Amino acid sequence: MDDKIIELIGVSRQYDTTLAVDNIDLYVKKGEFVTFLGPSGCGKTTTLRMIAGFEMPTSGQILLNGKDITKIPPYERPINTVFQRYALFPHMNVFDNIAYGLKLKKVTAVYENEQGERIERKEKLSKAEISEKVKRVLKLVDLEEFEKRDVTTLSGGQQQRVAIARAIVNEPEILLLDEPLGALDLKMRKDMQLELKDMHKKLGITFIYVTHDQEEALTMSDTIVVMKDGTIQQIGTPMDIYNEPKNAFVADFIGESNIFSGTIVGDRKVKFINHVFDCVDDFPLHEKVDVVVRPEDVVLKDAGEGQVDGVITSSIFKGVHFEMAFTVGKTEIIIQDTVERKVGEKASVFIDPESIHIMNKEFVSNKYDGYITKKNTVCFADGEFECDVTKLYPNSRLDEEGYLILENGEKKDLTDVDVEVEVGLKDIEIIDNDEDGDACGSIVSIIYKGDHYQIIIRTDKEEEDFVVDTEYAWNENDRVSVKIPPEKIGLKLKQAEVRK
Amino acid sequence: MKLRFSRKHLCVPYAVFLALFVIAPIIIMLYYAFTDRNGAFTFMNFGKIFSDVSTISAILTSLSVAILTTALCLLIGYPVAYILARSGLKNSATLLLLFITPMWINFVLRLNALKEFFSLINLLDKSPYVNTVIGMVYDFLPFMILPLYTTLIKMDNSLVEASQDLGANKVTTFIHVILPLSMPGILSGITMVFMPTMTNYVISDILGRSQITILGKLIENHFMQSNWNMGAAISMFLLAAMFLFTWFTGGFKDDGENKARGSGLW
Numbered sequence: 001m002d003d004k005i006i007e008l009i010g011v012s013r014q015y016d017t018t019l020a021v022d023n024i025d026l027y028v029k030k031g032e033f034v035t036f037l038g039p040s041g042c043g044k045t046t047t048l049r050m051i052a053g054f055e056m057p058t059s060g061q062i063l064l065n066g067k068d069i070t071k072i073p074p075y076e077r078p079i080n081t082v083f084q085r086y087a088l089f090p091h092m093n094v095f096d097n098i099a100y101g102l103k104l105k106k107v108t109a110v111y112e113n114e115q116g117e118r119i120e121r122k123e124k125l126s127k128a129e130i131s132e133k134v135k136r137v138l139k140l141v142d143l144e145e146f147e148k149r150d151v152t153t154l155s156g157g158q159q160q161r162v163a164i165a166r167a168i169v170n171e172p173e174i175l176l177l178d179e180p181l182g183a184l185d186l187k188m189r190k191d192m193q194l195e196l197k198d199m200h201k202k203l204g205i206t207f208i209y210v211t212h213d214q215e216e217a218l219t220m221s222d223t224i225v226v227m228k229d230g231t232i233q234q235i236g237t238p239m240d241i242y243n244e245p246k247n248a249f250v251a252d253f254i255g256e257s258n259i260f261s262g263t264i265v266g267d268r269k270v271k272f273i274n275h276v277f278d279c280v281d282d283f284p285l286h287e288k289v290d291v292v293v294r295p296e297d298v299v300l301k302d303a304g305e306g307q308v309d310g311v312i313t314s315s316i317f318k319g320v321h322f323e324m325a326f327t328v329g330k331t332e333i334i335i336q337d338t339v340e341r342k343v344g345e346k347a348s349v350f351i352d353p354e355s356i357h358i359m360n361k362e363f364v365s366n367k368y369d370g371y372i373t374k375k376n377t378v379c380f381a382d383g384e385f386e387c388d389v390t391k392l393y394p395n396s397r398l399d400e401e402g403y404l405i406l407e408n409g410e411k412k413d414l415t416d417v418d419v420e421v422e423v424g425l426k427d428i429e430i431i432d433n434d435e436d437g438d439a440c441g442s443i444v445s446i447i448y449k450g451d452h453y454q455i456i457i458r459t460d461k462e463e464e465d466f467v468v469d470t471e472y473a474w475n476e477n478d479r480v481s482v483k484i485p486p487e488k489i490g491l492k493l494k495q496a497e498v499r500k
Numbered sequence: 501m502k503l504r505f506s507r508k509h510l511c512v513p514y515a516v517f518l519a520l521f522v523i524a525p526i527i528i529m530l531y532y533a534f535t536d537r538n539g540a541f542t543f544m545n546f547g548k549i550f551s552d553v554s555t556i557s558a559i560l561t562s563l564s565v566a567i568l569t570t571a572l573c574l575l576i577g578y579p580v581a582y583i584l585a586r587s588g589l590k591n592s593a594t595l596l597l598l599f600i601t602p603m604w605i606n607f608v609l610r611l612n613a614l615k616e617f618f619s620l621i622n623l624l625d626k627s628p629y630v631n632t633v634i635g636m637v638y639d640f641l642p643f644m645i646l647p648l649y650t651t652l653i654k655m656d657n658s659l660v661e662a663s664q665d666l667g668a669n670k671v672t673t674f675i676h677v678i679l680p681l682s683m684p685g686i687l688s689g690i691t692m693v694f695m696p697t698m699t700n701y702v703i704s705d706i707l708g709r710s711q712i713t714i715l716g717k718l719i720e721n722h723f724m725q726s727n728w729n730m731g732a733a734i735s736m737f738l739l740a741a742m743f744l745f746t747w748f749t750g751g752f753k754d755d756g757e758n759k760a761r762g763s764g765l766w
Contacts, residue, residue: 081661166662
């Protein structure tokens with residue numbers, strides 16, 4: 001059953017050097033309400049404009065009902081658009097604006113001549129037909145008395161309705177809406193959302209809607225396409241996207257989320273915020289993952305009664321609920337609850353396994369919290385490493401006694417300064433015995449990644465992990481130590497330190 | 501009494517200037533226009549405008565030169581302004597400058613250069629009328645391009661897209677959307693070109709070698725022959741005609757919309 005009304009195959013759009021849309025594949029079913037959702041610059045509007053025909057794809061194909069329309073100009077496509085700032089013709093009144101498309105339209109009329117032969121002729125619509133259609137659509141958008149009004153005298157909301165009427169009066173196969181509610185105030189926007197949804201049901205036209213407002217997308221759509229940097233992140237129903245986000249970006253963009261770094265420590269067990277939680281997603285052991293928990297899914301209990309204890313550090317009233325920050329060690333969890341707990345109060349959280357959403361983490365580097373020693377080395381992950389402390393301040397140098405001289409001549413003692421340490425996956429060297437490296441531990445995971453192995457080494461005391469990309473195969477549970485060249489250790493001052 | 505200076509007093513120099521050099525001359529002209537050589541009140545001067553053959557022929561020549569020049573400027577200027585404003589050329593601002601810089605060169609100098617060029621290609625003695633029109637178009641074209649360009653560059657491109665989206669091809673879009681929306685620019689361009697071409701006689705003097713008489717020339721002749729009354733009457737007639745023309749083209753219409761579309765610049 002082929003009910004795809006429009007299909008994009010490998011579509012890209014390049015402007016000079018930037019790739020606005022990067023090789024996307026997508027189809028929309030007949031009668032669907034589809035929303036392209038993403039932050040500004042994610043390529044959603046460009047995609048819409050390519051469907052409308054205002055932009056040509058640099059490569060790829062656009063099919064309408066299975067036919068290639070990639071090179072067909074906008075005026076020959078059975079697609080109409082509601083523009084972001086309405087784009088009503090200021091030199092025409094409401095009636096003429098709406099009738100614009102109808103006056104240009106040619107329909108096939110069938111006649112029978114005296115010999116009984118059927119004759120087909122392309123004809124323009126009659127004045128009476130046009131007038132009737134315009135009146136009908138004006139009624140639909142609730143603007144019956146406005147026919148003769150000058151469009152420039154209308155309010156934003158009314159102009160919006162005229163713009164919608166002007167598009168749907170042509171009975172397009174697809175209606176494109178480019179952030180049509182962006183210029184309206186909140187109350188009006190909410191009303192229009194419901195009206196549009198209603199209109200979609202009544203008309204049975206396919207709607208493709210572009211917005212950066214996740215709430216709007218969740219309210220109105222049958223299907224949401226989440227985009228970022230010209231690529232599609234996830235396609236799904238609002239429920240799917242909200243409850244089962246595919247990656248941390250989607251989770252963060254759709255609704256509020258707590259996102260933690262976690263590790264799988266057993267069969268359906270994940271460790272984050274220093275506690276092992278049961279979960280429902282099945283991931284390989286020792287896999288590093290992103291854990292997403294919605295603020296409304298975290299249950300606050302009295303201290304000692306939940307899974308993890310901590311302190312309430314802030315509380316804001318948000319109308320229906322309180323939004324509270326709950327701090328465990330250095331990690332903050334945002335919680336929404338209707339019952340307020342006072343700032344400073346000790347409490348405990350409970351998270352249901354069903355509410356813990358786990359997704360693959362793409363590794364780019366290892367990150368640790370560390371501190372500088374007297375000898376200008378850095379301690380992190382159960383080890384002490386030689387490093388280049390002059391990286392902490394631009395244009396600084398070391399004097400003979402080991403003090404750091406800043407650019408402005410100030411002398412600085414770095415002992416015990418807290419730093420953020422970053423080490424690339426390829427910059428860690430694995431050594432076969434315990435003693436020769438700077439930190440030691442055992443290999444807990446080996447994953448073959450096509451052309452290299454990704455190995456995770458866990459240290460003994462603090463259970464910190466080194467994730468290493470290497471060409472050489474090792475065995476699980478091998479005792480090893482690691483060495484990192486000093487110049488490859490990235491150092492950054494902790495934020496608080498910079499402010500001093 | 502204390503002397504207090506307020507912002508209003510800043511207008512005083514201009515008010516004095518206006519009274520001395522604009523209002524007073526008009527009053528003097530009015531006086532001459534409605535009197536005869538002996539200083540007696542009369543309408544005769546205006547009567548003569550419509551009965552004297554040479555005056556009527558000068559009016560008709562002026563009108564035909566002005567209309568032809570304006571039409572040619574519009575025909576040449578619109579495509580230029582359209583391409584500069586809407587084709588997405590990277591250096592359109594520089595190109596526009598190329599069209600406008602001739603305005604910065606002394607007007608008489610330019611005309612004499614053009615005259616030399618005409619005599620070089622043996623065109624100077626062919627037709628004083630054609631020479632005058634060419635000179636006028638050459639001189640006033642930038643005044644047509646600039647208001648058109650400002651109107652077109654400010655036009656919201658989504659209106660053009662909306663038109664195409666609704667099924668109009670490029671030609672239909674131009675006729676139904678771009679042209680009507682550039683009307684303010686067209687009108688101010690016409691005003692900017694038509695008015696000076698009606699009165700300018702330096703161009704016809706230099707390029708037409710004084711062989712055609714247009715209104716401005718006629719007025720000069722009357723004053724040169726000490727017929728101040730007739731000269732003043734024709735001047736007043738011209739002033740009234742200009743006033744009417746401006747009124748018809750909506751030059752006095754002060755609505756915000758016109759301003760927003762760039763014609764307010766002029």
